[in-house]
Amino acid sequence: MATSQQNAAVSADDNAASGVRGKTWGEEEVLAVISVFLEEDIQAMIDGTSRNTAVYKKVSRNFADVYNVHRTAKECQTKVNNLKSWYRRKWTERER
16 A cells, blocks of 8 residues: 555656646745755765765655655755756856
C-alpha cells in the first residue's frame, strides 16, 4: 500500500512530466532548502561531481526529515539551480 508521501511524490513527478507547475515554494521552504544544501556532507558529496542525482535525493530526504517538507529530488535541484542563477544575475548587475 502506498503512503501519502509516496503518492505526493508520484503526483509531483507526474506534474513535472506533464509540464504542470508544482506547488509554489514559500520563503521558509526556500531558506530551509538552502540550509540543507549548505550542510557539510551535502557539499562534500557535490564537490567535484557532475552527476548529482544522488546529492539531490539526499537533499530531498534531509529536507523531509528535518523540516517535514516533502519535495522531490528534481524539485530541490530545480530550486537550487534557479537560486544560483538568480544570485549570479544579481551579482553581475551589481558589478555594472
